[in-house]
Amino acid sequence: MAIDGIWSYAPEFGHPEADRLAGYTVEATDGTIGHVDRQADGSGMRHLVVDTGVWVFGKSVLVPVGVVDGIDTESGRITVACTREEVKSAPVFRTDRETSDPAYLSSVGTYYRNLPSRRPA
Known part of the structure; x- marks a missing residue:
């Protein structure tokens, strides 16, 4: 599987x-x-595991670092180039085993890569 910018x-x-x-x-x-x-780097597929608190019923979500739009070290804030609903609709993250599962990571990459905000105009 080729590793890409996502x-x-x-x-x-x-x-x-x-x-x-x-x-x-x-x-x-x-x-x-x-x-x-x-932050994890399963199979060269670098991503963030984000704790959503109560927003998505206390679950974590996996976000490929290719959607990071900004890192502000002064305020401790990362911005991503997608909406809350897009993150919420991503493939479900259940356990840490998925961070090293190439099939799961591939499905996450495909999902984020195909978001409307990431498609060429």
Whole structure:
């Protein structure tokens, strides 16, 4: 399986360290999603595990780092180029085993890659 840009930070963000982002607030284009629980790099597919608190019934969601639109180290805030509903509708994240499951990660990548905001105009 080829690794593509959905699993890599944009060049302007460099390669943020996992512990540096833990606790950052995650903002979608239309509001807060939650906070970064951890960053993972399963099979070279770098992503954030975001704790949504009570917003999505206390569940976590997996967000590929390719949708990160900004990292503000001053305020501890990450912005993503998708809506809250798009994140909520992503493939369900149930257990940490999925962070190393290539089939699951592939389905997540396909979902985020095909969001309307990511398609070429």
